Amino acid sequence: MKQFVAAYGTEPDGVWAAPGRVNLIGEHTDYNDGFVLPFALPQRTVVAASRSDTPEWTVWSEQADEQITFDLSNRVSGWGAYVAGVVWVLREAGFDVPGARVVITSDVPLGAGLSSSAALESAVLTALVDLGGLDLPVDERPALAQRAENDYAGMPCGIMDQSASIRSREGHALFLDCRSLEVEHIPFDVAAAGLAVLVIDTKAPHRHVTGEYAARRATCEEAARALGVPALRDATLSMVAELADPVQQRRARHVVTEDQRVLDTVALLREGRVREIGPLMTASHTSMRDDFEITVPEVDTAVEAALSAGAYGARMTGGGFGGCVLALVDSDATDKVASAVAEAFAARGYIPPEPFVAVPGPGAVRL
Template sequence: MTIDHGVWAAPGRINLIGEHTDYCDGFVLPFALPQRTVVTASRLDRPEWTVSSTLTGETVTFDLSEPVTGWAAYVAAVVWVLRDAGHEVPGARLSIDSDVPGGAGLSSSAALECAVLAALADLGGLDIPLERRPLLAQRAENAYVGMPCGVMDQSASTLCREGHALFLDCRSMATEHVPLDLAGQGLAILVIDSRAPHQLVDGEYAARRAACERAAALLGVPALRDATLDDLSRLDDELLFRRARHVVTENARVLDTIALLREGRLREIGPLMTASHASMRDDFEITVPEVDEAVETALSAGAYGARMTGGGFGGCVLALVEAEKAATVAEAVTAAFAARGFNPPTTFLALPSPGAHRLS
């Protein structure tokens, strides 16, 4: 059944743990945020798409006869990937609004892709099972936009459930919705947006992925998910060794975190979060002074654990704190940033929220 118009939403995401493991066929544990991208869409009777953004005030019209660039490329990418998969995508007029912070490592791009995909699928009556949508959205970003991301962001934005984290095996695409009852244990996850520049399609992310693929090839395994710490001793290249060590140890930290969450031992995941950050800082080298400062200050102010989240080189830190101490930790980080001359950070509490869905 097709419809003529409607409103759809898809959320940003935070990754509790499991960074740069998704494109290594590994494990991740994100959850969806209440912040979301909203797409109001209506069908057109011609193969043309007009997209307006309330954030930029711009309107872009395209028919895929020429490449689309800028923010509208994410919309064009979804149209392109659906058509390439053999779907008859309806022309549409789309208006986009969002409160997912851009450039903060909270996956604003995946939220846009997944909201547009949900809208076009419903407008066209396209038979696309929910579990297939993350891979389509990932391919849109990989092949059309040129960002070699894994599938975590699109999976979280599409599949997450309220009150749960999404345990995703990025090889099999098997999922488990793991309860994350923070409030029930008097806890909160404080998100600290460092407001440091966060640019991923500039070669650094791609370089990390290439290093991981090179290390896997040298070890003779399909992906680093299949490697052990003992295997890594066969890597003569120190840089590749450290890149691979991050992925191998990070996968183990995800599995350890899952085991603790299944037992309701939420506070005990804190040291795993902090170890994840140290690995991103020292082995993967994707942190910046702002996020390192946020982590160190949050821990000093009483957080059980803290880590950068997202692809790196800026973005956000999440800290596991007693709910009653969240404001105190946020104030400590703000003061530390001021003392170092950094831009003032912004903070909010992250609540596990639902994935993409139709609003009306």
């Protein structure tokens, strides 16, 4: 990688990559022990790295245009926390993590709900495991990457993003049971069905760490305790109807119905009935808007415009409060739908959105 040579004057020992993701359906279900159905994007974070002889890590980020150096005595903040968190969590798990010189480049959009942080963690983790010859099975890696984000970077995310970035398979969606961590690779060849998944980056900035995401998670945990179940995955709609707190009731209703929508989507995809998942996507968005209350005007506008332009279904993807919308459209209608969304945004004075077609790609890999 030329950036590594420019930064350090030598070739790297290796180059690794991990993708961003979109979530086809199953939002805010992961930390409720539920079901999710993400897939990996072609956009990736790429890490070039070489071992160093000292227990310190020097990291240059092309996106941040900044270099940091830290050792085990440092507490790192900002973008570097996602790198230092991986070193920390591997050490906490008992691994002898090698010191390293690292260069990071990425084309995963930041703050768009496409899991740029998970892509960074997953790429760094994969690189350090290989550099150190660490005995860490692939199916155990997402939990460590998640802990780096939860306990070091301070974002209380579930395990979906890291699982998608590490365990995805090209041409498939990743059906993940967030309780057992069992996965099933569901064929998702939308092109063969004459369809496309259009991703619309609304450019509405995410505000997860301001506390809204953490507040939703806390309310779900409170609702589960009130219902006497281990997690909302174990609740039913009749149980949810008995909750006294109306906010808890709305949040829980979203989770219970969203879990069912994931299962229904998987059942349709197993039968090759791709077009029929559209209404489930739209119902998911309605639930996020009305019961979980995590949408913003830009994403609601994008969904409405896409549906009006002929999309079979559309929904916000990601944790909410900004980010991207997915629309299931005919493969020859991507430009038409993208134009309709752009016109709706212009009419409301929003920042122009950026559309692209998402094709399911592979998980983390050494290049």
